[in-house]
Every structure is written in C-alpha cells, then in structure tokens.
Amino acid sequence: MAAPLEFYFDFYSPYGYLASSRIDELAAKHDREVIWRPFLVGATFAVTGARPLVDIPLLGDYSLHDMQRSARLQGVPFQLPEAFPKAALAPSRAFYWLAETQPDIAKRLAKAVYNATFGEGRDGSDPxxxxxxxxxxxxxxxxxxxxxQRPEVKEKLKHETATAVSRGVFGSPTIYVDGEPFWGNDRLEQVDRWLETGGW
Amino acid sequence: MAAPLEFYFDFYSPYGYLASSRIDELAAKHDREVIWRPFLVGATFAVTGARPLVDIPLLGDYSLHDMQRSARLQGVPFQLPEAFPKAALAPSRAFYWLAETQPDIAKRLAKAVYNATFGEGRDGSDPxxxxxxxxxxxxxxxxxxxxxQRPEVKEKLKHETATAVSRGVFGSPTIYVDGEPFWGNDRLEQVDRWLETGGW
Known part of the structure; x- marks a missing residue:
C-alpha cells in the first residue's frame, strides 16, 4: 500500500468537519490510509494575520451560508455551535493521548467530537x-x-501544531498526498484526481 | 430563457481568470447567458481587512502553487505578471465604456485582457x-x-464596484445565479449543479 494521506484539521473548523466526513472513504477508494492530525489553526493566525472567517465583514455572512449549502450538498447535518470559534484544546489533546496506543479509537473519538460540534452544535471544546x-x-x-492535563500531552499538541506551521499549513483542512498540499474541503475533488492520476 | 448569471471579477484576479475561461460555456449548457461585471476587488479590502493573497505568509506561497495547479487541471496557460497585483483601472473602464453599445466586443476585450495578463504574464493594467x-x-x-479618462466612465466603474460591495461581494470571482452567490473558481461545480437542479 502506498503512503498514507495526512489530514490536518482543527476541531473548530467547519470545513474540516465537512472534509472529515469523506476523507477516509475517498482515500480507501485508492487503497490509501489517512493519518489524522488535529492542530490549532489559531496558532497560524499569528503568522498569516488571518482572523476567524465568521468575524470578517461580508466574508463572514457568506461563509456561514456556504458552509450550510456545502453541508446540504454533501448530505451531512450542519449546526454552528453558539460560541464559535473556540480553541479546541481538549479534543485535540485527547486525540493525541489516544493515538499513541489506540489510533483507531482516537479517530473514532475525533469523528464523534466533530459530529457533536457541527452536526449538533454542541461545545466540542468542553472537556x-x-x-x-x-x-x-x-x-x-x-x-x-x-x-x-498532563504536560507531555499538552506538549505533543504544541509540537504537532508547530510542525504543521513549519510545513506550511495555514488553514483547516489541509491534506498532504505524497507531499503535495491541498487546502480546503473544496479541494477534495482534486485530491481524488491526484490519487487517481498521480498528479498533473 | 431564464435570467442571466452575473459574473463579478477583477482583472487582476488569477481565480477570476480561471473562472472566465469556462463560465460562459458552463452557463450555455443550461441555456443561460452571463453578464460580466468587472470591479476593483481592492475596494473591498477596506471592508474586509483582506490583503492580496500572494502577500500573505504561507498562504501566498500555497496560492501561487494552487493557481498553477488549477490552471494545469483546466488546461489553460498560466503566468503571473511580474508586478502583481495591480489596480486594473484601464481594462475595467474600457469594458464599461464598450459594454453600453457593444456588449459582445466588451466581453471579447475582457477575455483578451485576461489572456494577456495571466496567459502571457503581461501588464493588463497598462492602457x-x-x-x-x-x-x-x-x-x-x-x-x-x-x-x-472621461469622468462618466470613471464614475461608472466606481458605481459598479460600490454596487458589488453593497450586494455582499468581497472577492473575485463571485457568481450570482438567480440571486444565489458563489465565491471562487472552485465553486463552479456547485454553480453547475445549482443550474441543473434549481438549488438544494
């Protein structure tokens, strides 16, 4: 089997949620696995000067509309949590704690957190x-x-976030296919094609 | 025939160029016309706080890579002009001047400017x-x-740009389909589907 895809995402990223609902299936179609890597997208804002989408005039209103429309098109439920965005420390740390010994359970927990947060609008940052x-x-x-709450678990998330930024990740979701970066749920069709053709 | 699509674009927008190469054909498939509406995306930056993509750390490098990759996928030439971005006053004004009496020629000029700017990397802002x-x-x-250079032609571009912002346009390209806004070359597949199905 060829190298796994890497799926960088923030637990409070709506487009990360939309990508999470189909990335594994898409990869499996091409006989690939996916390594999930939560990170804190807020840490990249210091580098890019970006702000949370929904806080930006015009773009914020459009983005909310676009998230809902894209979710309907994918056939997944979508409900923005009341407090949004938040720093998703608890689920990210829990993920990396579990990933060391039970990677399958870690991924199932990530999906459960995403579904609670954006499928049901609950507070996915709540421990x-x-x-x-x-x-x-x-x-x-x-x-x-x-x-x-363990220092080494907190440190692991910091390390993964810093590694993401050092690789050039600035947004969620970002998917690496054999080193090739694709940013956005709306690039999954290109990811599919890249896997099919080996690039263009 | 149903109402025409509206295609808002900035002459110095690479993703506007990529959309321009297929928007008319896409609309025609659904028996629709397209009204082209150049505007100055820089005028929206005061509202959104956005900056030109390529000036943003990490995002800038990725965007250049993504533009080239998307152009290859569409099979259109792509070459970023040496000085980028610029305020595309001359082609936008020329477009609106022509559009009043020769709309077909205006659109052909727009395509020629886009092809010179991003197909050949020339200075499309040069009168x-x-x-x-x-x-x-x-x-x-x-x-x-x-x-x-006429005051009324300059005024027309200002008016069109202000109208775009007042409708919620903040980026190039933005396509309206029966009042529904779609932002980005990467939303053309959704535009296609919207035209096919009447919305979802």
Missing part, C-alpha cells in the same frame, strides 16, 4: 463532552480528563 | 496594452484611450 463521547467508546472518563 | 488588444477587435485606440 466533559469529550470525556462523555470517549466513554461511549469505552474510554475511562477520569483517565481522559487527567490525561489531557 | 496601451488594453488599446492594442482593443485595436485587434476593431476599436479605435485613440478613442479608447480618451474614453477611459
């Missing part, structure tokens, strides 16, 4: 919600809540 | 180049150069 979603996957809640 | 491209379409060069 209690993350623990609750983890419990449904058989993860001990107290253990998860303790783990995401 | 002399615009006049030269106009001459190839049978437009008197002196008349064109004089027209784009």
């Amino acid at each position: 209690q919600l993350v623990a609750e979603l983890g419990a449904a996957l058989g993860i001990d809640s107290n253990e998860l809540l303790e783990a995401i | 002399q180049l615009v006049a030269e491209l106009g001459a190839a379409l049978g437009i008197d060069s002196n008349e064109l150069l004089e027209a784009i």
Whole structure:
C-alpha cells in the first residue's frame, strides 16, 4: 500500500468537519490510509494575520451560508455551535493521548467530537463532552480528563501544531498526498484526481 | 430563457481568470447567458481587512502553487505578471465604456485582457496594452484611450464596484445565479449543479 494521506484539521473548523466526513472513504477508494492530525489553526493566525472567517465583514455572512449549502450538498447535518470559534484544546489533546496506543479509537473519538460540534452544535471544546463521547467508546472518563492535563500531552499538541506551521499549513483542512498540499474541503475533488492520476 | 448569471471579477484576479475561461460555456449548457461585471476587488479590502493573497505568509506561497495547479487541471496557460497585483483601472473602464453599445466586443476585450495578463504574464493594467488588444477587435485606440479618462466612465466603474460591495461581494470571482452567490473558481461545480437542479 502506498503512503498514507495526512489530514490536518482543527476541531473548530467547519470545513474540516465537512472534509472529515469523506476523507477516509475517498482515500480507501485508492487503497490509501489517512493519518489524522488535529492542530490549532489559531496558532497560524499569528503568522498569516488571518482572523476567524465568521468575524470578517461580508466574508463572514457568506461563509456561514456556504458552509450550510456545502453541508446540504454533501448530505451531512450542519449546526454552528453558539460560541464559535473556540480553541479546541481538549479534543485535540485527547486525540493525541489516544493515538499513541489506540489510533483507531482516537479517530473514532475525533469523528464523534466533530459530529457533536457541527452536526449538533454542541461545545466540542468542553472537556466533559469529550470525556462523555470517549466513554461511549469505552474510554475511562477520569483517565481522559487527567490525561489531557498532563504536560507531555499538552506538549505533543504544541509540537504537532508547530510542525504543521513549519510545513506550511495555514488553514483547516489541509491534506498532504505524497507531499503535495491541498487546502480546503473544496479541494477534495482534486485530491481524488491526484490519487487517481498521480498528479498533473 | 431564464435570467442571466452575473459574473463579478477583477482583472487582476488569477481565480477570476480561471473562472472566465469556462463560465460562459458552463452557463450555455443550461441555456443561460452571463453578464460580466468587472470591479476593483481592492475596494473591498477596506471592508474586509483582506490583503492580496500572494502577500500573505504561507498562504501566498500555497496560492501561487494552487493557481498553477488549477490552471494545469483546466488546461489553460498560466503566468503571473511580474508586478502583481495591480489596480486594473484601464481594462475595467474600457469594458464599461464598450459594454453600453457593444456588449459582445466588451466581453471579447475582457477575455483578451485576461489572456494577456495571466496567459502571457503581461501588464493588463497598462492602457496601451488594453488599446492594442482593443485595436485587434476593431476599436479605435485613440478613442479608447480618451474614453477611459472621461469622468462618466470613471464614475461608472466606481458605481459598479460600490454596487458589488453593497450586494455582499468581497472577492473575485463571485457568481450570482438567480440571486444565489458563489465565491471562487472552485465553486463552479456547485454553480453547475445549482443550474441543473434549481438549488438544494
């Protein structure tokens, strides 16, 4: 099997959510795996000078409209959380804590967090919600809540975010296919084609 | 025939160029016309706080890569002009001057300017180049150069740009389909689908 795709995303990124709902299936079609890599997109704003989409005049209103329209087209539920955006520390740290020993469970938790946040409009940055979603996957809640406070787990997320920026990642989602970067849920058709053809 | 699409674009927008090469054909497939409306995207930056893409760290490098990759995928030539971006006053004014009496020629001039600018990397903001491209379409060069200095022609471009912003346009290209806005060359597949289905 060829090298896995890398899927960089922020848990509070609506377009990351939309991509998350189809990236694994898309890769599997081409006999590829996907490594999920949550990062904090807010950390890139210091480099790019960007602001959260919805805070920008004109662009903010359009983006909300576009997210909803794109979700309907993909056939996935979409509901923006009341407080948006937030720094998604808890789910990102929980993900990396789990990924070391149970990568499949880590990915299932990530999907559950995304679905709660943008499928149901809940607060996906809330450690209690993350623990609750983890419990449904058989993860001990107290253990998860303790783990995401550990210095080495916090450090892992910082390291992954810094690595993302150093590779050139500035937005969520960003997908690497054999080193080739694609930014945006709206580039998945190109990702599909790249996997099909080996590039153009 | 149903209402025409409206195609807002800036003559110095690479993604506007990529959309311009296929918007008329896409619309024609659904028995629609397209009204072209150049505007100055720089005027929206005061509202959105945006900057030219290529000036933004990380995003700038990626965008250049993405423009070239998207152009190759569409099969159109792409060459960024040496001085980029610029305020495309001359071609925008020439367009509106022509559009009043010769809308077909105006559109052909717009395509010629886009092809010179991003197909060949020439300075599409240069009045002399615009006049030269106009001459190839049978437009008197002196008349064109004089027209784009007229107060009412300058005013027309200002008015069209202000109207675009007041409708919510903040980026190039923006396409309206029966009042529904789509931003970006990468939304043309959705435009196609919207025309096919009447919306979703």
